[in-house]
Amino acid sequence: MKDEKRLRIEAECARLPLLFAKYADNGDHEALAALFTEDCTFARPFQPDFPFFGRDRVQAIFRDRPPILVRHIVTNVLVEVISEIEARGTNYLTMLSSHASTEPPQEAGGIYVGGFEDHYVKTGEGWQFMSRYGQVALHQGGAMPNIPAPSDEARGLK
Numbered sequence: 001m002k003d004e005k006r007l008r009i010e011a012e013c014a015r016l017p018l019l020f021a022k023y024a025d026n027g028d029h030e031a032l033a034a035l036f037t038e039d040c041t042f043a044r045p046f047q048p049d050f051p052f053f054g055r056d057r058v059q060a061i062f063r064d065r066p067p068i069l070v071r072h073i074v075t076n077v078l079v080e081v082i083s084e085i086e087a088r089g090t091n092y093l094t095m096l097s098s099h100a101s102t103e104p105p106q107e108a109g110g111i112y113v114g115g116f117e118d119h120y121v122k123t124g125e126g127w128q129f130m131s132r133y134g135q136v137a138l139h140q141g142g143a144m145p146n147i148p149a150p151s152d153e154a155r156g157l158k
Contacts, residue, residue, distance in 0.1 A: 001084065009087055010079040012127045013120045017091045020132075021072035024062060033059035036129045037121060045093065045114045045134030046145055053156035060154070069106050070097040076115075085122040091115055093134070110142025 016035055023032035036042065036055045043051040044061065052058055073094040081087045092115045098106035114136035121130045136144065152158050 001081065005084070006081045009081045009084070009122075009127075013079045013081075013087045013089055013118075014077045016120065016127065016129060017074045017077055017089070017093075017116065017118065020129075021074045021093075025071055027062075027067070029059050029062035032062055034125070036132070037123060040129055041131040041133075042129070043133045043135075045095075045112070045116075045136045046147055047150070048133065048135045050150055050155060051133070052150070052154075057154065057156040066099070067102045068097050068099050069102045069104060070095065079120070087120040087127075089118040089120065091118070108141070111140045112136050112144075113138040 020032060020035055023029070023035070033055050036058050038055050039053075040055055040058065041051050041053055042058045042061075043049075052061060073096075074091055075094070076092040077089065078091070079087050079089040092113065095112045095114075096108035096110075098108055100106055114134060116132055116134045118129055118133075119131040120127050122128075
């Protein structure tokens with residue numbers, strides 16, 4: 001593969017984690033879900049052992065959560081091109097949020113640092129996440145959130 005083609009694929013895939021953060025922070029769950037293939041897999045950093053299956057389930061996670069003020073800071077984005085239609089990547093994620101109000105400025109609860117392992121594929125809609133597995137590595141200023149395990153139905157298993 002020519003360097004120009006590989007660099008273009010890397011750039012297009014590297015935009016996906018940045019767009020994910022933007023849409024999650026802005027509450028645009030439809031645009032966020034459109035970053036994923038219909039048959040995707042997504043594991044949230046706070047619940048890596050409970051992946052969700054399908055674009056509609058990813059959208060529901062963000063559509064149905066209570067309103068919060070949140071900012072995701074994405075860094076260390078690396079993309080490895082496998083072929084003209086497949087790539088893999090990693091990135092770090094720092095998340096700060098407030099559940100008190102959605103109006104800035106607010107005091108953040110904890111600081112959570114982790115990352116994602118991503119699998120990208122090129123579809124008729126362009127480059128999309130085929131899978132996205134997150135995990136928290138470090139946190140400060142608050143305990144890890146105690147989020148109840150999602151039902152099998154919510155995860156797209158039934």
